[in-house]
Structure formats: structure tokens, C-alpha cells
Amino acid sequence: MNETITVGMAEIACSNLYKPLRTSGLGSCVGVIIYQERSNFAGMAHIMLPYSSISSKKDHKIGKFADVAIPTLTDQLVHKGASLSLLKAKIAGGAQMFASSGNEMMRVGERNVEAVKKILKEQNIPLVAEDTGGTNGRTITFDPTTHVLTIRTVHLGTSVI
Structure with missing residues (x-):
């Protein structure tokens, strides 16, 4: 493999x-990860939040919100x-990093996964694999030649997958 492209937060x-x-x-x-089989076209987004409508700022990074990042x-x-x-598409992440105690705003990981799935469906992009939820952080690497997503979970x- 050649040099890795690092995708930062958002x-x-x-x-x-x-x-x-x-x-x-x-x-x-x-x-x-959105990719095309039998080709080497692939892209990755590091999504922080579900919807851009929750932000009053309009100068956020393009990958911050699922509803902007996936179509882009x-x-x-x-x-x-x-x-x-x-x-x-393949997805990973969406862990519950904080005790929620019933607080909807603390369910960030779950809400992110729900939004990503909804937007992929709206874009008619099939979700073929996922590793989501849990309470541990992840690092992911996608190989565009094999379409394998390697997930290292803390x-x-x-x-x-």
C-alpha cells in the first residue's frame, strides 16, 4: 500500500x-466510507454530529455534520x-462515551449512527457493513483496492469488515 490519507475530525x-x-x-x-466496487474510488468522512440545523455557526468544517458530509x-x-x-457504504464508530442517564443529548453516538443510516438511505447508497455502538473508541483504515475496512477498537x- 501507498501513503495513507489521514482524515481528521470533521x-x-x-x-x-x-x-x-x-x-x-x-x-x-x-x-x-463510501466506495465503488470493482474500482478504486473511495471516500471517508469523520462525522461529529447528526444535523447541521443544530448549529448556529455556518463556517463549520464540511465533514462535521452527517447531513452535509455524506452528500458532499x-x-x-x-x-x-x-x-x-x-x-x-461501510460505517464504524458511534460509541456511547458518556453515561447517558436518560439524557437525550448525551446519546450522541447513537444519534450519529441513526442520522448516517437515514442519509445513506436517502442517497440510495446501500450500507453493506457496520461496526457501531459499544463504549470504546475506534481507529479505522479503509483499503480502496480491497474494500476492506480494518477497525482497531480500544x-x-x-x-x-
Whole structure:
């Protein structure tokens, strides 16, 4: 594999140069990978929150909110030559990092996962695999040549989907 493209918090990035995509620090955040099979078109978003409507600021990073990041990432992939009808998705993250005690606002991870799934469905992008929930943070790496998502979960080891 070639040099890895690091996707920071609230960022998105595409790779069609056989470069793996990686993001770390996925606690309640969700890593979304959108890719096209039988090609090397792939993109990743590190989503922090579900909907941009909860923010009064309009100068946020493009990957911060699921409702902005996923359509933007999809558009970037299509602009690079991917076919919208062939895109698929994998997701990881969305952990419950804080005790919620019934407080809806503390369910950030769960709300992020729900929003990501809803927006993928609206975009007609099938979700083919996920590793979400729990209480541990994750680092993920996606290989655009094999379409394998490697997930390193704190205290739980490594898995692939």
C-alpha cells in the first residue's frame, strides 16, 4: 500500500490513487466510507454530529455534520468518475462515551449512527457493513483496492469488515 490519507475530525477525503484512508478518535463520531466496487474510488468522512440545523455557526468544517458530509462526499466521488448507482457504504464508530442517564443529548453516538443510516438511505447508497455502538473508541483504515475496512477498537483488538 501507498501513503495513507489521514482524515481528521470533521473532515472528508477521497482516494482514487490506491491510497488507504484512515481516521482515528472515533468515539461518538462515525466514520463513513463510501466506495465503488470493482474500482478504486473511495471516500471517508469523520462525522461529529447528526444535523447541521443544530448549529448556529455556518463556517463549520464540511465533514462535521452527517447531513452535509455524506452528500458532499458522494458528489466528490461522482465528480472524480464514480457511478452514483454503484456506490456502497461501510460505517464504524458511534460509541456511547458518556453515561447517558436518560439524557437525550448525551446519546450522541447513537444519534450519529441513526442520522448516517437515514442519509445513506436517502442517497440510495446501500450500507453493506457496520461496526457501531459499544463504549470504546475506534481507529479505522479503509483499503480502496480491497474494500476492506480494518477497525482497531480500544481494549478489544482489531477486526475487519
